[in-house]
Amino acid sequence: MKKIKIETTFDVYDSVEDLAIPVQKLLKKATEAREKAYAPYSQFLVGAALELENGKIISGNNQENASYPSGLCAERTAIYYAGSEFPNQKILRMAIVAGSTKNPTIKPIPPCGACRQALSEYEVKQNTAMELYFMGTSGQIAFSKSVENILPWVFDKSVL
Numbered sequence: 192m193k194k195i196k197i198e199t200t201f202d203v204y205d206s207v208e209d210l211a212i213p214v215q216k217l218l219k220k221a222t223e224a225r226e227k228a229y230a231p232y233s234q235f236l237v238g239a240a241l242e243l244e245n246g247k248i249i250s251g252n253n254q255e256n257a258s259y260p261s262g263l264c265a266e267r268t269a270i271y272y273a274g275s276e277f278p279n280q281k282i283l284r285m286a287i288v289a290g291s292t293k294n295p296t297i298k299p300i301p302p303c304g305a306c307r308q309a310l311s312e313y314e315v316k317q318n319t320a321m322e323l324y325f326m327g328t329s330g331q332i333a334f335s336k337s338v339e340n341i342l343p344w345v346f347d348k349s350v351l
């Protein structure tokens with residue numbers, strides 16, 4: 192028997208001003224996307240914005256449904272659009288801003304498990320790390336250097 196240890200490291204920034212300008216811009220786009228989210232059932236609004244290698248920014252937000260499981264998270268709304276419209280463009284980074292309208296969300300909100308799996312698909316496909324920045328509607332910003340960093344030992348195409 193042997194034990195396998197997987198370690199994860201994050202950077203946590205106290206202020207948006209501590210981040211590079213392109214990242215600040217991406218967070219702003221995610222914030223704008225969040226404001227247009229359709230989340231009448233949870234009142235938890237999420238915006239995501241991703242930057243392609245050609246400089247284009249694609250954003251998306253959560254789209255809920257009266258039939259709850261038919262809704263979709265912001266991250267997947269954004270990345271599926273990018274994958275369908277720009278299939279050959281690498282995704283450099285994604286910013287995610289999430290928060291409830293019922294109470295302040297002041298800590299970084301990481302992507303859900305299903306979104307990690309979906310983002311991982313594109314990271315594996317492009318064979319290049321996708322940076323992730325995520326935050327609440329204010330407060331600290333968390334940075335992960337890749338999707339793999341928050342979804343180690345992933346199920347991917349190599350096993351099929």
Ligand code: THU
Nearest residue numbers: 233235237253264265302303306
């Ligand atoms: N949600 C996202 O958009 N992204 C996540 O990573 C987690 C959850 C959405 C789904 C649902 O509309 C609301 O947040 C509450 O779960």
